[in-house]
Amino acid sequence: MDYVHYAVNKIVELCSIPSPTGFTQKIINYLVEEFKKFGFTYEITNKNNLVVELNGEEENGIMLVAHVDTLGAMVKSIKSNGRLAISKIGGFSFSTIENENCRIHTREGKEYTGTIYLTHPSSHVFNDVNSLKRTEETIEIVLDQKVNSKDDVLELGIMPGDFVSFEPRTVVTKTGFIKSRHLDDKAGVGILLGLAKAIRDFTTEPKRKVYMMFTSYEEVGHGAASGIPEDVTEVISVDMGAVGADLESNVFSASICAKDSGGPYDYEIVSKLINAANIAGINYSVDIYPYYGSDVESSLRAGHDVKHGLVGPGIYASHSYERTHIDAIEATLKLLQTYLTLD
Structure with missing residues (x-):
């Protein structure tokens, strides 16, 4: 199964669904139907975050977070x-x-x-x-x-x-470029759908219990502040990698964030993400984003005792008419697939 092209197709569909922060019911309903097809257990929190349980009965769970809300x-x-x-x-x-x-x-x-x-x-x-x-x-x-x-x-x-x-104006070119508003973070959501499908098909078999959360208030700073299951000890945001001057990221690779406006990400998690990227043999960069904040930081500020990380495809012109490439989608998906199989 080509999970990369599946993810790209989902990104296109997601971009067509209006979902400015606070107006996300339609896109949450869309995701519910997708996870029903996969057969995974889910719940919707009071603030309209979707939490999906993908596997396992073990403790020490990991949660991957992407946001459905847009500018x-x-x-x-x-x-x-x-x-x-x-x-x-x-x-x-x-x-x-x-x-x-x-x-x-x-x-x-x-x-x-x-x-x-x-x-x-x-x-x-x-x-x-x-x-x-x-x-x-x-x-x-x-x-x-x-x-x-x-x-x-x-x-x-x-x-x-x-x-x-x-209007998103979504275009996928014959050369593999994906251009659209709201790739932040519908690219991340599409990647997680591709990952969920791979887990459902047993082509990716995680070593730990895995949850996914899709949040509705990231763009205003409190997306993942609540709703994290008690057995989760690690949260990783799957969000865009910003591309720009003095950064290593580009639209053909996955970006691992070491530090942003909220401070350094967890040393162990960042190191483990780098190791997974090397094992997967993908193009990646390690970056510092000075004017960036993620869902997982709202989790920490809310008092959750979790390790935290951030990874995502390189996206150019963030918070404007954005662009990335299928290579970055593939790199991020492969990184996450590898990461989940590590001890």
């Missing part, structure tokens, strides 16, 4: 001209969403499309198109509806607090 926005207010002001969800620059198509999800279950524009979008009309700072005050949504007033928008059922998702 997004909420309707902040409805303007008198029928356009929408937004409040962002997660840490991104407003310049990265300018001119993107989006969807507005109402509390009644309706869905409307629109486009995110600068308030002064036309260089033929405004002389400050280049200089105008992109902020909540200068970015707005123009709805694909015939609306000219606040009352027109209210009649559609749109209101402040409605979620806004960004």
Whole structure:
């Protein structure tokens, strides 16, 4: 079974499901159906994290964590001209969403499309198109509806607090590049689905009990703060490896994080991940991300006594229109398969 291409196909499907932080029920339901097919035991926590038990009765369990929530926005207010002001969800620059198509999800279950524009979008009309700072005050949504007033928008059922998702524009090229919004962290989720399938097929046989957790609030800092089973002693985030200047990571390899904004990751776990990468014979890097935080750090801050690590495929242009390569998906999957078979 080609688990790598299976994972890539799942990444494409996952990217098509809107899931800004706090609006993740649809994608959690999708994952539930996938794990039902595998026959694994699962539960959904109060904060809408999905926890799946994959094997074994042994203690000293390991949990692999990926987050389903993405960057997004909420309707902040409805303007008198029928356009929408937004409040962002997660840490991104407003310049990265300018001119993107989006969807507005109402509390009644309706869905409307629109486009995110600068308030002064036309260089033929405004002389400050280049200089105008992109902020909540200068970015707005123009709805694909015939609306000219606040009352027109209210009649559609749109209101402040409605979620806004960004069009992912997912593309897989013939040369193996995967380009999309929200590869952070739907690439990680797809990899874990591929790993779960390999465990189900007994092509990967872990030495320890394995759980997977899929969180709904990572982008705002408390995804894996709760819901960790009592027999788990180790948590590894499977999230993107950031690519950029002064970093070794690239879009063709797996990245093992040694330290990020929360401090060093567990020495033993990082060393064991490096050993697994060498045994697997994959391309990998060891990196330090100065402006990065992961799910497992929220676990530690919540008081869980666990060892922690972070690994993931190299992803370029994080929190923007992201890109990686199937080689990085394969490298990360093989690293995790090897890691789980080590004592």
